[in-house]
Amino acid sequence: MHPDIRLDYRVRPSALAFMARAVRPSPGLKRGGVPAISANWRHRPEAAELARFHALSGLPESETLPLLYPHTIGFPLHMAILTQPAFPLPIWRMLQIRNRIVQHAPLPRDAALDIAVKIAGHRIVEKGAEFDMHATVRVGEALAWESLNTFYARGRFGAPTTGAELPGAPKVSPGDTASWHMPAGGGWHYGGLSGDYNPLHLWSGYARKHGFARAFFHPQRVLGQCLAKLPQPAPALPLRLDAWLKGPVFYGAEVTMGIAQETDGTVFALNVEGDQRPAIIGRLLAASLL
Numbered sequence: 001m002h003p004d005i006r007l008d009y010r011v012r013p014s015a016l017a018f019m020a021r022a023v024r025p026s027p028g029l030k031r032g033g034v035p036a037i038s039a040n041w042r043h044r045p046e047a048a049e050l051a052r053f054h055a056l057s058g059l060p061e062s063e064t065l066p067l068l069y070p071h072t073i074g075f076p077l078h079m080a081i082l083t084q085p086a087f088p089l090p091i092w093r094m095l096q097i098r099n100r101i102v103q104h105a106p107l108p109r110d111a112a113l114d115i116a117v118k119i120a121g122h123r124i125v126e127k128g129a130e131f132d133m134h135a136t137v138r139v140g141e142a143l144a145w146e147s148l149n150t151f152y153a154r155g156r157f158g159a160p161t162t163g164a165e166l167p168g169a170p171k172v173s174p175g176d177t178a179s180w181h182m183p184a185g186g187g188w189h190y191g192g193l194s195g196d197y198n199p200l201h202l203w204s205g206y207a208r209k210h211g212f213a214r215a216f217f218h219p220q221r222v223l224g225q226c227l228a229k230l231p232q233p234a235p236a237l238p239l240r241l242d243a244w245l246k247g248p249v250f251y252g253a254e255v256t257m258g259i260a261q262e263t264d265g266t267v268f269a270l271n272v273e274g275d276q277r278p279a280i281i282g283r284l285l286a287a288s289l290l
Contacts, residue, residue: 071223131150186251
């Protein structure tokens with residue numbers, strides 16, 4: 001049995017600490033499973049930080065915090081967990097592959113956000129292992145926002161977990177399309193918001209060593225660009241966003257997004273120029289269940 005590990009932060013978790021811990025050896029994914037690691041932090045948005053978030057994500061400002069704001073600003077807690085010495089695999093092997101976000105209630109721009117993240121489970125799949133991270137945001141005692149963020153590590157870890165049903169991405173037959181030129185940079189600035197200074201998002205040389213054509217966007221930022229281009233207003237709260245992160249979106253790339261309306265919401269698929277496979281597939285709908 002692993003002892004529970006609880007990380008309580010009074011200020012934003014330090015990215016320097018993440019980077020220092022990232023080079024430590026990891027214990028490996030063993031039969032004992034994954035330790036129960038959780039992290040907590042109370043955050044109050046600041047005007048300058050919000051302005052930077054909106055500028056980088058492409059999302060318009062409003063009287064309340066946007067759906068993706070807690071996803072970005074709470075990401076340092078994910079980093080804190082993934083770089084804990086007790087976490088079984090090194091963070092540099094981890095890639096985000098799925099997000100499910102549910103906003104239950106409006107988040108005031110000046111609210112104190114109690115953010116908590118914990119390891120919610122893991123499974124062995126055919127070519128690797130997946131780890132689910134459950135995040136919540138409470139305003140006072142009320143649950144206002146939550147997410148399930150899934151990370152993937154390629155490798156051989158034994159027989160696949162039986163009975164694990166993984167959510168499949170929808171087929172998108174676009175009724176509308178939107179095309180635009182992605183920004184040419186901003187990875188360092190977005191890393192400052194999210195705490196994610198993964199070199200894949202910062203240096204093309206490093207990205208090429210790992211099989212990518214060049215450095216590419218943080219996926220949360222791409223999702224913001226996608227949501228900002230949807231022609232229909234978002235459904236009323238409670239609101240759910242499902243996203244499948246299929247491939248990289250490079251800085252400065254030309255992209256096209258197919259959009260289709262369904263009975264309960266909107267689906268979209270983002271393609272990078274020259275690649276017929278979608279880089280991101282999403283579904284935005286009115287739903288209260290995570």
